[in-house]
Amino acid sequence: MAQKSFREAINEALHEEMARDDTVFVIGEDIAGGTGGDGEEDAWGGVMGVTKGLLGRFGSNRVIDTPISEMSYIGAAVGAAATGMRPVAELMFCDFAGCCFDQLMNQAAKLRYMLGGQAKVPLVVRMQCGGGFNAAAQHSQTLHALFTHIPGLKVVMPSNPRDAKGLLVEAIRDDDPVMFMEHKFMYDDKGDVPDEPYTIPLGIADYTRDGEDVTICALGRMVNLSNQAADELAKEGIACTVVDLRCTSPLDEESVLESLEETGRLVIVDEGYPRCGFAADVAALAARSGFGYLKAPVQTVTPPHTTIPFAPILEELYIPDVDRIKQAVKATLA
Numbered sequence: 001m002a003q004k005s006f007r008e009a010i011n012e013a014l015h016e017e018m019a020r021d022d023t024v025f026v027i028g029e030d031i032a033g034g035t036g037g038d039g040e041e042d043a044w045g046g047v048m049g050v051t052k053g054l055l056g057r058f059g060s061n062r063v064i065d066t067p068i069s070e071m072s073y074i075g076a077a078v079g080a081a082a083t084g085m086r087p088v089a090e091l092m093f094c095d096f097a098g099c100c101f102d103q104l105m106n107q108a109a110k111l112r113y114m115l116g117g118q119a120k121v122p123l124v125v126r127m128q129c130g131g132g133f134n135a136a137a138q139h140s141q142t143l144h145a146l147f148t149h150i151p152g153l154k155v156v157m158p159s160n161p162r163d164a165k166g167l168l169v170e171a172i173r174d175d176d177p178v179m180f181m182e183h184k185f186m187y188d189d190k191g192d193v194p195d196e197p198y199t200i201p202l203g204i205a206d207y208t209r210d211g212e213d214v215t216i217c218a219l220g221r222m223v224n225l226s227n228q229a230a231d232e233l234a235k236e237g238i239a240c241t242v243v244d245l246r247c248t249s250p251l252d253e254e255s256v257l258e259s260l261e262e263t264g265r266l267v268i269v270d271e272g273y274p275r276c277g278f279a280a281d282v283a284a285l286a287a288r289s290g291f292g293y294l295k296a297p298v299q300t301v302t303p304p305h306t307t308i309p310f311a312p313i314l315e316e317l318y319i320p321d322v323d324r325i326k327q328a329v330k331a332t333l334a
Contacts, residue, residue, distance in 0.1 A: 004193040006186045009161035010050050010126075013168040014088065016197060018058050021086060024172060025062040026051060027073050028090030028126075032065045047092060048128070048187050070099035074125070078108045078177075081123040086172060091127040094143045094181060108177040109152030120175040124168070129157070130183040130221060130271055131319050136310040142271040144219065145278045147179040148248040154178040154202055155248040159223035161191040163246060166200030174202065183221040203250030207259070211239025214329050215259040217282055218269040219245050222320060226269050229325035240329060248278055256282060257290045264295035265332040269320055274302040299328040 004012070018024045031046045032055040045052025055063040066073040070091060077087040091097060097104065108121050131140040147155045154176055158164040164182070171178040208223060209216075209230040218226040223244045230240040241259045245252060260266050266286050270279040279300040286298050301320045309315050 001192045001194050003190050004161050006161045006164050006182070006189045007048065007050055009165040009193050010168055010182065011052065011054075012193070013165045013172070014051065014054060015057070017169055017172045018054065018062065022062075023084065024086045024088065025058075025064065025080075026054060026088045026090065027064040027066060027077055029066055029068055029073075029092055031090050032060070032063050046090065048184070050126075050187070051090070070096050071103065074100040074103045075107070077123055077125075078103050078111075078121060081108070081121045081177070082111055082119050086122045086124075088124045088126060088172060091125050093139050094127040094129045095138050095141045097127070097143060097146070104147075104153065104177070104179075105150050109150050112176065113152060121177050122172075122175045123177040124171045124180050125177070126168075126180045126182065128184040129181045130185055131308050131315055132185040134310060134312050134315055135184075137307045140308045140315075142181075142220075144179070144181055144248050145272045145276065145281070148278065148281070149276075152177065153249065155181070156202060156246065157181040157183070157220040157248070158246065159186075159208075159218075159220050159244050161189065162193050163200055163206070163244075165193055166198050167202065167246065169197070170199040170202055173199070178202070181220065186221055186224075189224075200246075203247050203252055205246055205252035205255035206244040207241060207255075208244050209240055209242035211241050211263070213239045213263060214265040214267060214332055215241045215243060215256070215263045216267045216269060216325065216329065217243045217245055217256055219248065219278070220271070222269040222271055225320065225322050226325055229322045229329065232322065233326055233329055238329060238333065253285055253289070256285060257293070260286055260290045261293045264293055266294070267299045267301065267325065267328045267332060269301045269325055269328075271303065271320060273305055274300065275305050277302065296332040296334075299332050301325050301328045
């Protein structure tokens with residue numbers, strides 16, 4: 001098992017699935033890097049270098065650079081999926097979903113249902129999410145709750161390189177549209193990734209820390225901050241279970257409730273907006289199905305309900321951090 005970065009793990013998943021299945025292709029803005037411009041062909045491989053090397057191996061018929069027109073290429077990807085292909089479209093930033101939301105909400109999510117199962121839409125839409133780079137309000141959002149609200153869309157947010165590869169392979173093989181969200185702050189994070197092929201089922205949570213005092217539920221980068229908080233709290237004699245939910249839809253409700261039954265206390269950490277957000281959704285699950293387990297009110301750690309600031313010092317205050325997670329855990333024990 002080798003140490004690989006989050007970026008390398010995703011790139012490896014794309015290479016393996018394109019080699020295994022010739023119906024898989026990638027499409028998006030600048031995913032070949034330089035193709036169609038004055039730069040060297042395949043010079044970079046996307047704005048974050050994730051798709052580097054695909055063009056040289058699979059050619060321009062399966063690595064398709066597009067104009068800056070999300071509506072057109074996401075629509076093309078939906079149509080290709082409905083007719084038997086398995087496109088992996090890169091939306092670049094999840095914020096840009098506003099440009100093609102009809103294609104995602106009213107077409108990709110509903111075609112299989114409206115056609116009585118006669119058509120499938122095996123589409124993956126990869127996109128960056130999250131703040132931390134001072135990329136301002138239109139390039140820093142975490143909109144998983146928006147996609148989760150739409151029946152028919154599956155939503156995935158991995159927290160480490162191993163999960164990134166296994167979940168992406170599973171998403172590509174899935175027959176439903178999957179919104180695959182990659183936190184832009186994590187592309188250089190490294191971790192153990194098996195060399196042999198593997199998949200990770202969608203909708204199955206992972207326990208990254210085990211403790212009997214408090215359950216912390218999180219997604220993506222927030223899992224890593226929660227792990228750090230749990231490790232620091234352990235030195236103070238507070239034992240936390242950290243549940244990496246991995247997916248918001250389907251959601252592994254059983255894992256949340258099983259851990260809540262053991263600890264009686266729940267903290268939910270989420271980088272998305274708080275109003276009608278994912279943290280509120282999990283808190284409602286605890287109140288609806290686990291009320292008898294609760295020994296204290298549920299605590300949520302989220303940004304304020306406001307636009308993400310551009311100023312570095314304000315963005316640092318905006319994004320949940322380790323200290324806020326620790327404070328929330330202690331509040332449930334007070």
